[in-house]
Amino acid sequence: MATLHPIPHVPGFTAEELDSKIGFCEQLKGGVIMDVIDPTQARIAEDAGACAVMALERVPADIRKHGGVARASDPDMISGIQKAVSIPVMAKVRIGHFVEAQMLESMEVDCIDESEVLTPADEEFQIDKRGFRTPFVCGCRDLGEALRRIHEGAAMIRTKGEAGTGNVVEAVRHMRALMTGIRSLQGLERTLLERKAVELRVPYELVAWVAEHQKLPVPNFSAGGVATPADAALMMQLGAEAVFVGSGIFKSGDPVKRAKAIVRATTHFNDPKALVEVSRGLGEPMVGIDIHQMAPQERLAGRGV
């Protein structure tokens, strides 16, 4: 018998929820999810081949620039985008802000991103995502963060990277840390896996599942700093199953062309010739930020651990 996405028993999960929530995320694989701030951008994204859009009032690069508290978007803005496109529409809530999540669920947003890009509402608890019908995606920097989010009910994990920088270095760091964490469990005897579960603060069954299958029990996507087709292909070769692109498209010189190029690069991530073709003449990429020039408090990835 094949067990295709047999998430270990987690209290609160039903088999049907797993089929429906993880099943939804499976459909996005090999695709690009693009940040959009209005119906026009949403249509451009859909037309370029995005497999979903993330509706938000300001892309991360602008959230950085404006400062202040970043919150969930105006429902009007999200509804406008839902009406504009036929592909799935996601939206972000603040970490721990379960009321913002309840509101997005009642608007039938297809997937909720409990995101470190917005200002956290709760510095101790993340949302108990098991009580929702809507699938959640959450960011991680390593295996421990990924498994804690899955235990809380996340149906999809993405690297945090460092959103709004146009710099892929943190996404690479987080994907490598996650993959190394997964590999380090291989072949460990039960007592060591039990110790690992205590260390990572998750149930033993979750750790044992990952040790055996050598992957996460939910789709594993990448986000946070992807700005070029090559960046997208890099994340795919490192093990990502799909790519979120935030500021990288609509903060570039030619968003239409760049969006199409990143979609193609994500499909043909293993074909350097195709990557060369799609990368020709894309115009100005977004201006990036050197991570080492950033003050620690400017980093978003430390939110939600």
Place this chain on the structure above:
Amino acid sequence: MVSEPSAPLVGVLALQGDFADHEAALQAAGLRTRQVRTAADLRGLHGLVLPGGESTTMLKLLDVDGLWGPLGYALRSGVPVFATCAGMILLAETVENPSQRSYGLLPITVVRNGYGRQYHSGTFPLRSDVLPAGTTGTFIRAPRVAAVGEGCEVLAWRDGDPALVQKGVILAAGFHPELQHGVHPVVARFAGMVRERAGVVVG
């Protein structure tokens, strides 16, 4: 799960979507699989799968990669074809909500996201004379089959709507048997079709 080296080879369109789940399901049914991203990948296949995913994304990628024509040729070559969700949309004669281009190989009308957004996704009972009693289907933002034309057989229903249809060697489901545990009876049916016609290959 290792399939026999002599097992029939099924190509799974791998531009975007849940192609890896289809591969796992086909391998569990004893078939070999190959991911199809270019025209060259189509040669020598004994069957073809159009997976779930976003049909608009697949259409764009079929166009820019010059795969629309070669894939159409392969789909008409007589090898068994299995399509789920977005794949069913690509094969339908008429697509609504909104209307979009398709291969038109199945005389059906499909309404994209015909059951609503993800909130309304879930696993539902199927009514069928050919599938075992109790068989269910996982519908994810699924297309709803609004009309079925001549020569197309309805093999399973979700309430009043056709959910699994077949015309000749083309089998299409609005749901996702590849997502469910074990070898789903619909995957087993397709595997049987491929084995029966293993002499037919895409040239």
